[in-house]
Amino acid sequence: MAVKSEHIPKATIARLATYIQVLSEFKREGTDVVSSERLAEACSVNSSQIRKDLAYFGEFGVRGVGYYVQDLISSIKRSLGIDRAWNCALVGVGNLGRALLRHREFSRKGFVIRGAFDCDPYKIGEVVEGMEIVCSRQLPAKVKELGLEIGVITTPPERAQRAANYLIGAGIKGIINFAPARIAVPKHIHLEYVDFFHYFYAAAFHIRFNEQRD
Amino acid sequence: MAVKSEHIPKATIARLATYIQVLSEFKREGTDVVSSERLAEACSVNSSQIRKDLAYFGEFGVRGVGYYVQDLISSIKRSLGIDRAWNCALVGVGNLGRALLRHREFSRKGFVIRGAFDCDPYKIGEVVEGMEIVCSRQLPAKVKELGLEIGVITTPPERAQRAANYLIGAGIKGIINFAPARIAVPKHIHLEYVDFFHYFYAAAFHIRFNEQRD
DNA sequence: GGAAACCTGTTCAGAATTTCACAAATCACC
DNA sequence: GGTGATTTGTGAAATTCTGAACAGGTTTCC
Numbered sequence: 001m002a003v004k005s006e007h008i009p010k011a012t013i014a015r016l017a018t019y020i021q022v023l024s025e026f027k028r029e030g031t032d033v034v035s036s037e038r039l040a041e042a043c044s045v046n047s048s049q050i051r052k053d054l055a056y057f058g059e060f061g062v063r064g065v066g067y068y069v070q071d072l073i074s075s076i077k078r079s080l081g082i083d084r085a086w087n088c089a090l091v092g093v094g095n096l097g098r099a100l101l102r103h104r105e106f107s108r109k110g111f112v113i114r115g116a117f118d119c120d121p122y123k124i125g126e127v128v129e130g131m132e133i134v135c136s137r138q139l140p141a142k143v144k145e146l147g148l149e150i151g152v153i154t155t156p157p158e159r160a161q162r163a164a165n166y167l168i169g170a171g172i173k174g175i176i177n178f179a180p181a182r183i184a185v186p187k188h189i190h191l192e193y194v195d196f197f198h199y200f201y202a203a204a205f206h207i208r209f210n211e212q213r214d
Numbered sequence: 215m216a217v218k219s220e221h222i223p224k225a226t227i228a229r230l231a232t233y234i235q236v237l238s239e240f241k242r243e244g245t246d247v248v249s250s251e252r253l254a255e256a257c258s259v260n261s262s263q264i265r266k267d268l269a270y271f272g273e274f275g276v277r278g279v280g281y282y283v284q285d286l287i288s289s290i291k292r293s294l295g296i297d298r299a300w301n302c303a304l305v306g307v308g309n310l311g312r313a314l315l316r317h318r319e320f321s322r323k324g325f326v327i328r329g330a331f332d333c334d335p336y337k338i339g340e341v342v343e344g345m346e347i348v349c350s351r352q353l354p355a356k357v358k359e360l361g362l363e364i365g366v367i368t369t370p371p372e373r374a375q376r377a378a379n380y381l382i383g384a385g386i387k388g389i390i391n392f393a394p395a396r397i398a399v400p401k402h403i404h405l406e407y408v409d410f411f412h413y414f415y416a417a418a419f420h421i422r423f424n425e426q427r428d
Numbered sequence: 429g430g431a432a433a434c435c436t437g438t439t440c441a442g443a444a445t446t447t448c449a450c451a452a453a454t455c456a457c458c
Numbered sequence: 459g460g461t462g463a464t465t466t467g468t469g470a471a472a473t474t475c476t477g478a479a480c481a482g483g484t485t486t487c488c
Contacts, residue, residue: 007444008423009444009445010416011445011446012445013415013416013419014412014416016415017409017411017412017415017416018396018407021394021395021396021409022396025371025395025396035464035465035466036465036466037465042396043396044396045446046446046447046448047447047465048446048447048448048449048467048468049445049446049447051465051466051467051468052445052446052447052467052468054466054467055466055467055468059466059467060466061465061466061467062453062454062455062465062466063452063453063454063455063464063465063466063467064452064453064454064455064463064464064465064466065453065454065455065464065465065466066464066465066466067466079419080415080418080419081418081419081421081422081423082415082418082419086414086418095313095316095317096313096317098313099309099310099312099313102309103309103310105394105411109411109414111411111414111418149421150414150417150418150421157239173421173424173425174417174418174420174421175417176413176414176417180235180319181235181239182232182235182236182239182256182257182258188424190417190420190421190424192413192416192417193232194410194413195231195235196408197231197319197323197325198228198231199390199406199408200300200323200325200364200390201227201230201231201294201296202224202227202228202231202406203364203388203389203390203404203406204294204295204296204300204325204364204388205227205293205294205295205296206388206404207295207363207364207387207388207404208295209295210387210402210404211387223474223475225475226475249434249435249436250435250436251435260476260477260478261435261477262437262438262476262477262478262479263475263476263477265435265436265437265438266437266438266475266476266477268436268437269436269437269438273436273437274436275435275436275437276435276436276483276484277434277435277436277437277482277483277484278433278434278435278436278482278483278484278485279434279435279436279483279484279485280434280435280436281436
């Protein structure tokens with residue numbers, strides 16, 4: 001899938017993910033065709049915004065008609081690169097790591113966790129959700145053997161950097177860091193930070209801010 | 215804590231959360247004073263950006279010196295409204311809900327889950343992490359009794375709207391929705407969507423995009 | 429006490445993003 | 459086949475956000 005433009009805003013990528021979610025709902029409800037106006041309302045964004053976001057990747061709609069829901073889902077997925085499966089390595093099998101391993105939705109959405117790694121000797125060998133926990137030192141071998149591309153860090157914060165180093169050394173292409181710590185990676189490795197608390201902070205701020213104005 | 219400006223960018227709020235994380239690391243390392251330049255480097259942002267973000271809320275630094283780490287953490291927390299505890303209600307005790315209930319970090323960061331609700335009769339009465347699961351119908355009573363302010367939705371998508379309705383009817387002030395579904399709420403209720411997959415999608419996109427350019 | 433080195437808070441320019449507005453295309457109906 | 463009602467894709471305008479630059483304080487050191 002060709003990208004028409006050189007640079008694509010981060011916000012656009014985030015919205016595309018939302019569009020998929022809402023479009024999937026439309027599909028479940030049996031809606032075949034949707035206008036940017038209707039999709040916009042469901043996503044709480046401006047309809048031009050939607051058309052412009054899509055325009056970065058191609059022309060997916062039909063003038064005078066709208067977008068065919070199933071086609072648009074496929075087109076967005078192809079645009080985002082999630083029209084195929086991605087093999088993931090999970091490093092750090094604590095509470096959060098286990099929850100992610102058990103979360104069926106991952107493989108359903110095309111992100112298949114194919115390796116679970118930890119450096120705790122008490123955990124190594126344990127089987128979680130049909131997956132054996134392996135020593136982190138085996139990462140290089142496993143990454144090659146299983147074709148792992150995305151590393152998911154769910155270690156405690158103090159071990160996040162080491163986990164990242166293992167992953168990078170093993171030749172992973174991108175890292176999603178759930179640990180509450182900043183990590184350093186070379187420029188060619190894509191890095192995403194995930195922090196629930198951001199959302200809680202934002203909620204707290206806005207609630208208090210609203211109260212203040214009354 | 216006064217807010218100096220009328221409108222504060224969403225991006226600023228997100229960055230403030232990052233600053234707290236990095237500043238806490240500095241504090242653990244024993245650093246007492248930090249310049250915007252050094253903080254900026256650790257957060258991968260521009261130093262003017264940091265000074266500007268902080269300027270929305272007040273003057274927290276000392277010219278010629280920098281910012282006192284502990285003071286700045288406190289100031290940012292006060293600015294965000296997380297200088298006190300927030301009582302949360304969790305609705306939907308599935309896999310994800312249980313993981314959140316077990317996650318110690320929540321109360322440590324000031325978001326205390328004081329009620330766990332579900333509408334499945336098999337789950338009602340069960341005790342998770344010392345908390346008894348209560349029928350969702352009891353939300354109004356419990357919200358008042360316990361002073362719950364933030365609702366956390368971790369139901370399956372098809373039940374998210376109903377959970378939201380219960381919470382809103384019960385007088386909650388803000389909602390954080392982990393369910394992969396859009397929900398409608400009145401304007402005075404603050405709503406945050408949390409979706410891990412956004413990060414995975416973004417990673418997939420950027421990895422593929424980088425490959426394409428080689 | 430003064431000079432030099434620092435570093436914040438703030439202004440302003442320009443970069444980036446969002447919204448508007450409309451030409452171009454499609455469909456339904458007469 | 460033509461007309462009117464729709465709806466997309468896209469320049470241009472409006473808005474928002476970011477980064478460079480610098481005036482205004484602070485500290486250090488002589």
